[in-house]
Amino acid sequence: MKKHLLFLILCLMGILTSCSQKHTRYYIGVSQCSDDEWRHKMNHEIVREALFYDGVEVEIRTAKDNNRNQIEDINYFIDRKVDLLIVAPNEAAAVTPVVEKAYGLGIPVVVIDRKILSDRYTAFVGADNCEIGKDVGQYIVNRLGGKGKILEITGLEGSTPAMERHRGLADALKAEPGIEITASVDGAWLQSVAGEKMDSILQDNKDINLVFAQN
Template sequence: MKRREFLKLSTTMAGAAMTVYMPAGWTPARAAAKWKVGFSQCTTLEPWRVQFNKDIQAEAKNQPDVDLVITDGQDKTEKQVADCENLIVQQVNVLLISPKESAGLTGVVEKAIDAKIPVIVLDRNVDTRRITQFIGGDNVAIGRAAGEHAVKLLGGPGKATGNVVEIWGGMGTQPAHDRHDGFHAFTDKEPGIKNLLNNQSGDWKQDKAYNIMTTALRNNEKIDLVYGHNDPMAYGAYLAAKDAGRDKDIKFILGIDGLPDEGVTWVSKGQLTATFLYATPGAEGLRQAVKLLKGEQLQPVITLPTMLITKDNAQAILKKNGLL
């Protein structure tokens, strides 16, 4: 993709570390033949998370000095906490973590730091500024881009009208709140836009979004646009509308993730109107861990770029990824 196709994102993130924090007494000296890097993944139940793991595993093949240990929190905060405690016991040189919930993982992250293990947080932050680095997309900026596009689809600034169904991701996750806030920064300026639901959480899952949309369709005769906080939920809403025979009436369904074999494919088929790339931070996270272990300077925050994906560029993306 050409660089100009990517949307510009802010260089700071709410709640992210603004300075590089290193545990007291930590040094990058190698203690064994290989560096042991632990990665605590919160779940592999979501396709984006599966891709996340594939990306970090692919990067590990390029890092012969790294022994990468990956754990799966199985979508349970208590399991992820136990995983991190196990990685601490293993004395990993660096801990990479993508938390299920910000508050629920803060304590064990602090425990790792107290054990002189630097922590790089990926995608969802934790409630401490003692982390070494945060890597992820700017969810507020992506939400704003989605809101701006929704206003355009519904008639344009000052003219937009329509009934909107918003399906949240996990209510305890910062990305869901950021995607909501960014979206409403644009749509709330339009008096003609009506929001039909009050903070309905699909927990990032397609089947839960299907059920939310089924109820919304039953209770509302007119729905013009669906904003799903990720592509599977947007697609779940589409399937519910299709099963109810109303998919042709609901012209605009937006999502976020932009995986080629999911969101991009659904956009190409006209099932979603648009999606926004939400790149996984796995590969970059491991590269940054290696830089740290080599004694190189890190940035406190790395913000990954996004881009709008519509029918205009979906097929080109599919071709690039060997799907056409």
């Protein structure tokens, strides 16, 4: 995904250059939802790629899994009049209005990894999470032979990858009455949270045959 993101950024920078030759510097704002190792690596790749081009400045702000922080971060970038805004939304419903605000003001917006609840953005770079859920569902059917009980540990409940992976899983299991999702709990994309909730669920559900952890 990082390669696709960097290519898209460069294309959009080219559009900005062709639209206004007066600008000698391009300011890219990146609003990250989380502060994990995977996103640190993504941030590093974005900054490193920008170093190959004269007059490009990248500023990254991290919301640390907090919707209010992210809304403030995006408003900060709007006030700074960024030339390009990159957003990895924390929870879709909360962050959608401020992303739409930026887009409505004419700021090119690239949404990455997680979606918002509208199409008011310039481009999306990320996975087909419904398809991922369907693939997992088909694997479960084959693995369990059409019969069994499942524990699903989702990502952050309000994030679109979590919603879409669950939807894909449910769609794949519709035709399998012998397979039941016994429980679905919010793991918040965090190993510590997921582990704690899994331990709690398993104490009361000894007959679970398979665990699907979304991440």
